[in-house]
Amino acid sequence: MLEAFLYFIQQILNGLTIGSTYALIAIGYTMVYGIIGMINFAHGEVYMIGTYVSFVVIAGLTMLGIEYVPIIILAALTIAIIVSSSFGWAIERTAYRPLRGANRLIPLISAIGMSIFLQNFVVNAQGARDVAIPPMISGGWTFGTENFQASLSYMQLIIFIATFICMSALTLFISKSRMGRACRAVAEDIKMANLLGINTNRVISATFVIGASLAAVAGLLLGLYYGVANPHIGFIAGLKAFTAAVLGGIGSIPGAMLGGIILGLTESLTAAYISSEWKDAVSFSLLVLILLFKPTGLLGKQEVEKV
Amino acid sequence: MTNKTLLNVSDLRMQFGGLVAVNGVNLRVEEGQIVSIIGPNGAGKTTVFNCLSGFYTPTSGVVEFMGEEIQKLPDFKISLKGMVRTFQHVRLFNEMTVVENLLVAQHRHSNTNLLSGLFNTPAYKKSEERAMHRARYWLDKVGLTDVANREAGNLSYGQQRRLEIARCMVTEPKLLLLDEPAAGLNPKETKDLDNLIVSLKEDYHVSVLLIEHDMNLVMGISDNIYVINQGTPLASGTPEEIKGNPDVIKAYLGEV
Numbered sequence: 001m002l003e004a005f006l007y008f009i010q011q012i013l014n015g016l017t018i019g020s021t022y023a024l025i026a027i028g029y030t031m032v033y034g035i036i037g038m039i040n041f042a043h044g045e046v047y048m049i050g051t052y053v054s055f056v057v058i059a060g061l062t063m064l065g066i067e068y069v070p071i072i073i074l075a076a077l078t079i080a081i082i083v084s085s086s087f088g089w090a091i092e093r094t095a096y097r098p099l100r101g102a103n104r105l106i107p108l109i110s111a112i113g114m115s116i117f118l119q120n121f122v123v124n125a126q127g128a129r130d131v132a133i134p135p136m137i138s139g140g141w142t143f144g145t146e147n148f149q150a151s152l153s154y155m156q157l158i159i160f161i162a163t164f165i166c167m168s169a170l171t172l173f174i175s176k177s178r179m180g181r182a183c184r185a186v187a188e189d190i191k192m193a194n195l196l197g198i199n200t201n202r203v204i205s206a207t208f209v210i211g212a213s214l215a216a217v218a219g220l221l222l223g224l225y226y227g228v229a230n231p232h233i234g235f236i237a238g239l240k241a242f243t244a245a246v247l248g249g250i251g252s253i254p255g256a257m258l259g260g261i262i263l264g265l266t267e268s269l270t271a272a273y274i275s276s277e278w279k280d281a282v283s284f285s286l287l288v289l290i291l292l293f294k295p296t297g298l299l300g301k302q303e304v305e306k307v
Numbered sequence: 308m309t310n311k312t313l314l315n316v317s318d319l320r321m322q323f324g325g326l327v328a329v330n331g332v333n334l335r336v337e338e339g340q341i342v343s344i345i346g347p348n349g350a351g352k353t354t355v356f357n358c359l360s361g362f363y364t365p366t367s368g369v370v371e372f373m374g375e376e377i378q379k380l381p382d383f384k385i386s387l388k389g390m391v392r393t394f395q396h397v398r399l400f401n402e403m404t405v406v407e408n409l410l411v412a413q414h415r416h417s418n419t420n421l422l423s424g425l426f427n428t429p430a431y432k433k434s435e436e437r438a439m440h441r442a443r444y445w446l447d448k449v450g451l452t453d454v455a456n457r458e459a460g461n462l463s464y465g466q467q468r469r470l471e472i473a474r475c476m477v478t479e480p481k482l483l484l485l486d487e488p489a490a491g492l493n494p495k496e497t498k499d500l501d502n503l504i505v506s507l508k509e510d511y512h513v514s515v516l517l518i519e520h521d522m523n524l525v526m527g528i529s530d531n532i533y534v535i536n537q538g539t540p541l542a543s544g545t546p547e548e549i550k551g552n553p554d555v556i557k558a559y560l561g562e563v
């Protein structure tokens with residue numbers, strides 16, 4: 001009985017861990033959609049690049065003989081954010097901005113092209129095979145009985161805390177700062193925002209940069225958590241995060257957070273109680289079900305036609 | 308004339324495919340004047356506003372604002388120069404609060420960037436304070452202080468109209484274009500609006516170009532009136548002159 005409960009708790013912790021990272025990546029999809037009404041199909045690649053940059057920095061600093069883990073991680077975080085957000089910025093400039101006003105399918109195709117390009121770019125630069133880093137943060141707390149031990153690793157705790165900090169900062173930024181206000185105005189009525197003198201191009205760039213920075217954080221966290229990466233991890237993570245964003249209501253920031261957590265929990269509970277082969281099938285069925293009953297997603301608002 | 312000309316429109320023409328919506332319209336607004344445009348439904352009044360404010364590029368004609376030709380400028384440049392407008396169908400940021408609507412309108416008045424916001428620099432703080440101060444002032448002026456933190460979309464129609472005017476005023480414009488501000492207002496709200504518009508002129512030295520169907524309001528506050536019918540100018544003059552003009556009476560009676 002107690003074992004069953006501990007087992008359940010363990011699944012919840014695992015689900016929250018993975019769900020937090022989905023949520024971090026999902027923000028990028030939902031913010032871009034909220035502002036320009038399009039899906040950034042290259043966003044998963046930005047996350048993947050975040051992981052690779054983290055690995056390169058960690059490997060490099062380790063080789064230089066630096067051993068103090070917080071320094072290594074802080075350096076990896078900073079550089080991953082800088083590089084990923086530069087990519088996010090560049091994706092908007094090259095794949096979206098020149099096509100503004102074109103038929104919606106066209107930027108979609110150019111974003112898919114960008115995604116393929118970035119994957120191959122990393123394949124050529126870093127090789128197609130898995131790369132690994134030694135575990136940086138090990139240990140944790142275990143609790144339970146002789147028969148079953150549940151554990152919360154330090155790494156999981158770091159993921160929770162980092163996600164919480166990022167989400168709080170983002171919420172504060174969006175609700176209180178001038179740029180956040182401009183983001184909301186542009187999301188609601190871009191033409192009016194432009195008329196009021198808001199530099200809408202700058203707001204759109206900021207959206208891509210913010211989304212990419214959070215994806216970089218997720219890239220570092222998941223990189224440390226799993227310890228391995230390959231150039232294709234962006235595809236599946238991107239798909240999951242996109243699902244989370246749609247689940248929560250695409251365009252809604254709290255929705256992306258909620259969607260990520262729900263998706264992570266669903267996956268881990270399905271893997272534990274049904275079978276890990278079924279976890280994607282169940283997640284996507286959940287998505288279909290929610291969209292059937294609430295087409296705008298859990299926290300999404302009905303799109304009002306802008307005139 | 309002792310006054311300076313603020314807006315001078317000559318031979319304005321706007322064509323949509325085969326439809327000539329505005330044809331040879333001339334307008335003149337002197338500093339400190341309230342000038343009205345009246346005419347039956349579909350006369351082309353809103354189209355004139357769209358041409359002046361840069362929403363449409365006129366097919367031909369000259370729009371001079373403070374001595375400068377602006378008919379080719381994009382809308383945000385025109386509003387930056389001090390000609391701002393409201394909309395026949397109120398256009399607010401419905402999901403933002405009332406006060407945020409006024410803050411966001413002042414966005415361009417501050418050239419602080421993303422980073423100064425993140426680090427909360429003194430310059431950023433100061434300009435935010437100034438924006439907030441102006442927002443509160445105008446909320447008070449139009450009587451919306453009580454609902455400052457409500458979402459704009461939840462306001463009554465009359466409140467939304469006043470918020471839209473306040474949103475123009477926080478940008479400290481020289482010329483205010485109001486498109487049917489009294490539409491949908493009850494008599495008391497219309498009276499308040501009347502007072503507000505006069506006060507904008509007297510106390511804030513803003514000139515007003517007004518489109519309005521409420522004849523009492525128009526006749527009461529206008530220095531000058533232009534009548535257009537089916538896109539073409541029909542008459543212009545003081546309220547007294549317009550009231551007695553047989554062509555105007557005919558155009559309006561013909562419509563009813």
Ligand SMILES: Nc1ncnc2c1ncn2[C@@H]1O[C@H](COP(=O)(O)OP(=O)(O)OP(=O)(O)O)[C@@H](O)[C@H]1O
Pocket residue numbers: 323326328346347348349350351352353354355395
């Ligand atoms: N973008 C457009 N494309 C085509 N026709 C237009 C466009 N805008 C306005 N029109 C036409 O121009 C004419 C004048 O319209 P406008 O809205 O300017 O009239 P109005 O005087 O403001 O009328 P109301 O009093 O009903 O507001 C109408 O026939 C309208 O259908």
Ligand SMILES: [Mg+2]
Pocket residue numbers: 352353354395
């Ligand atoms: Mg009109």
